[in-house]
Amino acid sequence: MGDTTGAEQDADNVIRILVATDNHLGYGEKDAVRGEDSFTAFEEILELAVSEDVDMILLGGDLFHDAVPSQNSLHKCMELLRRYTFGDRPVSLEILSDQVQSFHNAVNQSVNYEDPNLNIGIPVFSIHGNHDDPSGFGRLSSLDLLSTAGLVNYFGRWTDLSQVEISPILIRKGESQMALYGLSHIHDGRLARLVKDFKVNFNCPDKARDDGKEGEQEEEWFHLLVVHQNRADRGPKNYLPEDSLPSFLHLVIWGHEHDCRIEPEVNAKKGFYVSQPGSSVPTSLSEGEAKKKHVGLLEIYKTKFKLKELPLQTVRPFVFDSIVLPDRAEELGLNEGDASTKVFRFAKERVEAMIAQAEAQLTGHPRQPTLPLIRLRLLYTDESCMFNTIRFSQMFGTRVANVQDVVLFSKLIKRTKVE
Amino acid sequence: MGDTTGAEQDADNVIRILVATDNHLGYGEKDAVRGEDSFTAFEEILELAVSEDVDMILLGGDLFHDAVPSQNSLHKCMELLRRYTFGDRPVSLEILSDQVQSFHNAVNQSVNYEDPNLNIGIPVFSIHGNHDDPSGFGRLSSLDLLSTAGLVNYFGRWTDLSQVEISPILIRKGESQMALYGLSHIHDGRLARLVKDFKVNFNCPDKARDDGKEGEQEEEWFHLLVVHQNRADRGPKNYLPEDSLPSFLHLVIWGHEHDCRIEPEVNAKKGFYVSQPGSSVPTSLSEGEAKKKHVGLLEIYKTKFKLKELPLQTVRPFVFDSIVLPDRAEELGLNEGDASTKVFRFAKERVEAMIAQAEAQLTGHPRQPTLPLIRLRLLYTDESCMFNTIRFSQMFGTRVANVQDVVLFSKLIKRTKVE
Ligand SMILES: [Mn+2]
Ligand SMILES: [Mn+2]
Ligand SMILES: [Mn+2]
Ligand SMILES: [Mn+2]
Numbered sequence: 001m002g003d004t005t006g007a008e009q010d011a012d013n014v015i016r017i018l019v020a021t022d023n024h025l026g027y028g029e030k031d032a033v034r035g036e037d038s039f040t041a042f043e044e045i046l047e048l049a050v051s052e053d054v055d056m057i058l059l060g061g062d063l064f065h066d067a068v069p070s071q072n073s074l075h076k077c078m079e080l081l082r083r084y085t086f087g088d089r090p091v092s093l094e095i096l097s098d099q100v101q102s103f104h105n106a107v108n109q110s111v112n113y114e115d116p117n118l119n120i121g122i123p124v125f126s127i128h129g130n131h132d133d134p135s136g137f138g139r140l141s142s143l144d145l146l147s148t149a150g151l152v153n154y155f156g157r158w159t160d161l162s163q164v165e166i167s168p169i170l171i172r173k174g175e176s177q178m179a180l181y182g183l184s185h186i187h188d189g190r191l192a193r194l195v196k197d198f199k200v201n202f203n204c205p206d207k208a209r210d211d212g213k214e215g216e217q218e219e220e221w222f223h224l225l226v227v228h229q230n231r232a233d234r235g236p237k238n239y240l241p242e243d244s245l246p247s248f249l250h251l252v253i254w255g256h257e258h259d260c261r262i263e264p265e266v267n268a269k270k271g272f273y274v275s276q277p278g279s280s281v282p283t284s285l286s287e288g289e290a291k292k293k294h295v296g297l298l299e300i301y302k303t304k305f306k307l308k309e310l311p312l313q314t315v316r317p318f319v320f321d322s323i324v325l326p327d328r329a330e331e332l333g334l335n336e337g338d339a340s341t342k343v344f345r346f347a348k349e350r351v352e353a354m355i356a357q358a359e360a361q362l363t364g365h366p367r368q369p370t371l372p373l374i375r376l377r378l379l380y381t382d383e384s385c386m387f388n389t390i391r392f393s394q395m396f397g398t399r400v401a402n403v404q405d406v407v408l409f410s411k412l413i414k415r416t417k418v419e
Numbered sequence: 420m421g422d423t424t425g426a427e428q429d430a431d432n433v434i435r436i437l438v439a440t441d442n443h444l445g446y447g448e449k450d451a452v453r454g455e456d457s458f459t460a461f462e463e464i465l466e467l468a469v470s471e472d473v474d475m476i477l478l479g480g481d482l483f484h485d486a487v488p489s490q491n492s493l494h495k496c497m498e499l500l501r502r503y504t505f506g507d508r509p510v511s512l513e514i515l516s517d518q519v520q521s522f523h524n525a526v527n528q529s530v531n532y533e534d535p536n537l538n539i540g541i542p543v544f545s546i547h548g549n550h551d552d553p554s555g556f557g558r559l560s561s562l563d564l565l566s567t568a569g570l571v572n573y574f575g576r577w578t579d580l581s582q583v584e585i586s587p588i589l590i591r592k593g594e595s596q597m598a599l600y601g602l603s604h605i606h607d608g609r610l611a612r613l614v615k616d617f618k619v620n621f622n623c624p625d626k627a628r629d630d631g632k633e634g635e636q637e638e639e640w641f642h643l644l645v646v647h648q649n650r651a652d653r654g655p656k657n658y659l660p661e662d663s664l665p666s667f668l669h670l671v672i673w674g675h676e677h678d679c680r681i682e683p684e685v686n687a688k689k690g691f692y693v694s695q696p697g698s699s700v701p702t703s704l705s706e707g708e709a710k711k712k713h714v715g716l717l718e719i720y721k722t723k724f725k726l727k728e729l730p731l732q733t734v735r736p737f738v739f740d741s742i743v744l745p746d747r748a749e750e751l752g753l754n755e756g757d758a759s760t761k762v763f764r765f766a767k768e769r770v771e772a773m774i775a776q777a778e779a780q781l782t783g784h785p786r787q788p789t790l791p792l793i794r795l796r797l798l799y800t801d802e803s804c805m806f807n808t809i810r811f812s813q814m815f816g817t818r819v820a821n822v823q824d825v826v827l828f829s830k831l832i833k834r835t836k837v838e
Contacts, residue, residue, distance in 0.1 A: 029556065030556055070556055071487060071556075071557060071561065072555075075559055075564055078564065078567045082569065086536040107498055107501050107502065117501075117505040118536065119535065119538075136491075137490075138489070140491060140494055144490070144494055145497065148498050149497055149568040149569075150568075151568075
């Protein structure tokens, strides 16, 4: 990562970026309890961008949960973006690359803050994910709508699926220069084929670096890539192997994976770092989604960076637990008598404990919803230990946010299924 | 109407408004031939607003054809509004009334051109029609989206259906003052009841006028109402009778009715004028929709107005004709031999003539689509004169825009059905 502290690293030379991804606006919007959660977290992210006085916001895709967001979702999103990202704050990022190329779908084919009719304080840059990819009549992404409304700078959209050319947006602030590469979501299998056939090209402004030679001092770039693909190995051709990315990169912001692994991890083979911010709202009650949610404050000085983890304060408490019932057979006496009732009692106690545990996640933020998400996964081999999970869940009717599905029975199989 | 010519009526004192309605953006958008028609006409209207250098655009509802417009429609509409209504042109309309009240749904609860973060050249004001009324989850109108994007000033939305209070937006330009009343669409039957029960109230800034007394000279207002209801008598409680509107009004812009009757007609009983601009794209192949389409340039000086009719140049040619077959029985010899074949031949000649006639509607505008809409309605009593209309239409496959339905057989009934 390198050290970004030093005399010359004043505000004029450090590019400061609020990094977030997978906001899934509109997720469960009709749910009376959880309907606002996605918007609440997104608003907090925008507030953080304002309070941290960042130069820009970088989103990693899946801004919306639905390819065609409801009017409610679009409306709320546009309202939030107008409230927090418009204003008099001067934007000190200079775009050095060809804007017509980078923003060819935009109304003025330029970055929004250079539109003389819009007063943008914090520009938002976003690629699309698999949830907001272009679809339907006109092949538009919901990000096209936000772009046309002047609210978002939508980039990284490939136009030719037989050959992906990634030309970075070149951005300068004082002494720092960033090459921002975006690769909007592509079906993993297709991308795997393109990678294999060497048909994914990065139009690097400083190719020399990739050959191991150092570029001129004034040609130093910080190479930042944002992608939205499977990162975890979900079978061959079903993920984007980190190792297939070029070594000249300094940092990859990885969207799509919802568990927060925001702390940059070095790829030993290629030398770049990967940060996976994770979603800002859980869209499944899985173990990964129960991890504490963060966004990142990325500071770039020349070719060095620092990523400060900012814990989100408005995310609904969520406690996940998983029990392998066969491991507890003796302890619970499942082999004699009424196994179902025994597991029921055990689960009830466990859920009580989880609800208590959820309180530790209360942040005191006035907008944090307090009713927790609770998910107890019971891995079983013998069906005799099962009970009616809906009736079970209803015992906690007023004390959990997910009344329908507090307990999930899951058949224990050898290869643990990735949730 | 009064005369608005005179020495003192310089540009600084005359309010100039481009008036249009029922643009039905997205109508038939997936039709390979006609898909762009609604957008083409709307773009021409915006161009007229720019070339006529108006102070504002006033829309009478049904801006979109669908309550939830497709992403394609929203996108195109936003793009056009940004291209034509944003800019450095100074807006010289001063809002005198409480903006929080008039624009309570807007992001800043103000008219868009007073938002310091938007540079609006020509503000658009719109009520909603029955096609873009609030619907679905969140009860949002598509106009709410445009309002939130800063593109439209959505007004005239009632909030209480048991009591409609219409408070005007009070607008001043130099010596002229306009009270702009908006009544967004309400189900006709419900509105009829409200009117009957005296539950529709106009909060007139100069009530004295309604009592027959003249207000102070400095309190003179031009009272302009825009509505979106049935105007034609479609049965009791199924339209808004003009006579139920207050006599202090000077002019009513009537939306919803698609035939162009833009030339102001005086209501003899109440003394106000009514102008019905009509739709800018035909959404049915009816006689009314075949009338030449116009928008209006409304000029207001104190309590006088002038409305200049601006014919639209980009509307697709459309020729409608209606034949009462029984009236032609003798001429065509329908009572002897093969009536079907005789009517077929007659219709074919007629359609040929109509296609020729359509050429007179070509304006030479480079964006006008030239392939005409042709509709021949054959009113019959005896089914023996009918033929396969789809096969018939296909003869004109490359020469008409509506290949599927050039001829429509319609059973002759005593009371002529209103299309
Ligand atoms: Mn996602
Ligand atoms: Mn995704
Ligand atoms: Mn209409
Ligand atoms: Mn209508």
